[in-house]
Amino acid sequence: MAKPRINVHITREVWKQLDEMTKRPGVSKAAIVDAALASFLSPEADDRRDAAIIKRLDRIDRRIDRVERDMTVTAETLALYIRYYLTVTPPLPEQDQRAAQALGRERFEYFIEQLAKRLASGKSLTAEVLDDVGPEQDHFASATDFATISK
Structure with a gap:
């Protein structure tokens, strides 16, 4: 029984790769295309694709968990800072409230400007703080330290 015949168009790059593969003895273009289609259409290909998707979803889930924790x-x-601030800050007398509100608006505008600059720069204050308080190279043990210990 004759095999069915199909005509397809492929990219030049794929054609070059196919042509290179057929230079090996005993390998034909038809055999390569047949094997590639069989692999693509097999249920195992779906399983591999599903496994890859599940792996990516797991990775995304872990990232979301970290974001949620952060x-x-x-x-x-x-919340703790606000509670502390409200607890230790006494109320202002009536005559000082207007001046305090004006100063508060001025400080808030400055805060918003600084926030906009930081967000535009892409720098994270948390990362800067961790860099500042993080351990330096001399805080770690060296290879000579381990050699001394093991003797």
Whole structure:
């Protein structure tokens, strides 16, 4: 029984790769295309594709978990700061409130400007703080330290 025949168009790059593969003895273009289509259409290809998707989804899930944890820490930090600030800050007398509100607006505008600059620069204050307080190279053990210990 004769095999069915199809005509397809492929890119020049794929054609060159196919042509190179057929220079090997006993390998034909038809055999390569047949094997490639069989692999693509097999249920195992779906399983491999599903496994790759599941792996990516797991990675995304872990990242979302980290973001959620970071947001929780940030929200708790802000809430504790606000509670502390409201607890230790005495109320202002009536005559000082207008001046305090004007100063507050001025400080808030400055805060917004600084926030906009930081966001535009892409720098994270958290990352800067961690860099500042992080361990330096001389805080780590060297190879000679391990050699001394093992003797």
